[in-house]
Amino acid sequence: MASKAQRRPMGLSILIYGFVGLWFILAAFPFFWTLWGSFKVELDFFSIADWTNAITGERTKATYDSAFTGAAYHGAWVQEEFWRNVINTFIVCLFVVCTSLTIGTLGGYALSRSSYRYTFWLLITALIFRAMPPITLVAGYLLPFFEWNVWGILPTTIIVLVAINQPFTLWMLHSFFQNIPKELDESAKVDGCTQFQAFRHVIVPVMWPGVITTGLFSFLLAYNDFAVTAMLLSESNRTMVPAIAAFLGTTYTEGNVMFAVAAVVSATAPLFVLVMFFQRQIVSGLTAGAVKG
Numbered sequence: 001m002a003s004k005a006q007r008r009p010m011g012l013s014i015l016i017y018g019f020v021g022l023w024f025i026l027a028a029f030p031f032f033w034t035l036w037g038s039f040k041v042e043l044d045f046f047s048i049a050d051w052t053n054a055i056t057g058e059r060t061k062a063t064y065d066s067a068f069t070g071a072a073y074h075g076a077w078v079q080e081e082f083w084r085n086v087i088n089t090f091i092v093c094l095f096v097v098c099t100s101l102t103i104g105t106l107g108g109y110a111l112s113r114s115s116y117r118y119t120f121w122l123l124i125t126a127l128i129f130r131a132m133p134p135i136t137l138v139a140g141y142l143l144p145f146f147e148w149n150v151w152g153i154l155p156t157t158i159i160v161l162v163a164i165n166q167p168f169t170l171w172m173l174h175s176f177f178q179n180i181p182k183e184l185d186e187s188a189k190v191d192g193c194t195q196f197q198a199f200r201h202v203i204v205p206v207m208w209p210g211v212i213t214t215g216l217f218s219f220l221l222a223y224n225d226f227a228v229t230a231m232l233l234s235e236s237n238r239t240m241v242p243a244i245a246a247f248l249g250t251t252y253t254e255g256n257v258m259f260a261v262a263a264v265v266s267a268t269a270p271l272f273v274l275v276m277f278f279q280r281q282i283v284s285g286l287t288a289g290a291v292k293g
Contacts (some may be wrong), residue, residue, distance in 0.1 A: 031268060038262045039068040046257065072262035076247070082263055084236075085243040088154060089223060089267075092239055095158045096222040097215050100169045103162075105211065108173030109199055113182065123174065126167035134164050135227045145232070152234030160228055165221050169214055176210035177203070212278055223271070240267045 037045035041060045047053040057067035064071070076082045111119050129137075141160055145151040180203060188198035204211065223240075230242040238246070244267065247260035 031265075034261060034268075035265050038072050038258070038265045039070065040258075041069065041071070042256075042258050045261070072258035073266070075256060076259040076262045076266070080243075080247065080259060082240075082243060082259075082266065085238050085240045086266070088233075088237055089239040089241075091154055092158055092161065092229075093219050093222045096161045096165065097218045099158070099162045100165050100218045101211060101215050103166060104169035104173045104214065105204065107170050109177050109203065111170070111174050112177035112180075113185070123171060126170050130164075130167035130171070134225075135231075137164060138228050138231050142231070151232065152237060154233070154237055157229055157232045157237075160232060161222050161225065164228065165218050168221075169218055172214045172217070173210065176207045176214075180206055216274070216278060219274075220271075 037054055039060075040054060040057050041063055043059040044053040044057050047059075053059060060069055061067055063069070111123065138160065142151070145156055150156045184202055184206065185195070185198045188202045189195070193201065225239075226241045226245065229239045230245070233239065233242065235246075240263065244260050244263045247256055247263060249256075
């Protein structure tokens with residue numbers, strides 16, 4: 001049992017738990033409100049006359065004889081074939097993550113073990129390119145893509161996303177590798193390993209949480225990207241985020257807001273599952289190297 005001197009004052013405990021509870025409500029409320037509204041009709045969820053209609057579902061009852069309806073999900077997934085956009089998204093994310101991690105782990109390891117002066121300037125150059133808005137980089141790709149007739153397809157977008165994401169991946173993995181003592185490489189070589197075998201069998205298993213953390217951030221970049229995918233993908237190859245924007249319509253075309261709401265919930269739910277599944281690896285990866293000794 002903790003002594004009285006170690007016990008937290010009651011007022012401080014209430015303040016801490018109150019702040020955590022308030023933060024959780026503010027962070028979680030938008031998602032749960034959107035989830036709730038996705039089962040209503042537009043006149044309820046976006047009611048101007050009475051906001052309580054979004055809770056009671058008066059117009060939804062009048063239309064479907066129930067306070068809840070899955071019409072928005074049916075419209076998005078079946079009528080608008082949102083499942084195609086989901087498949088496109090996961091294809092893009094899979095290849096972006098695999099390519100970025102392959103190049104990033106090899107490059108980050110090589111730079112962390114290099115003693116040449118150009119290593120620092122190479123990392124600074126990569127950081128400058130990562131700091132630039134992606135939209136400014138995409139504009140330079142459009143002309144050659146049109147001339148080579150490769151605009152609108154998934155491989156082209158994957159290449160561009162990897163190019164934009166690679167500096168971040170390189171920096172992050174370089175930092176993880178620097179926190180691993182070089183003595184591990186030397187010990188592996190003494191036991192008969194080559195440089196690559198030491199990297200594969202000794203170094204990578206040690207920093208596996210860092211690889212997972214970096215891979216998750218790479219996945220999120222490709223998963224949530226709008227600027228690159230909207231500019232480089234044709235309508236038939238859209239990923240989820242541009243497709244959701246298309247559901248809203250434009251000044252020239254009529255959209256369906258509830259299709260967009262249902263699609264937002266569908267796109268957000270996998271992220272919760274992903275983070276919950278890899279939460280231990282993420283935490284250990286982010287804290288790797290924070291304490292030495």
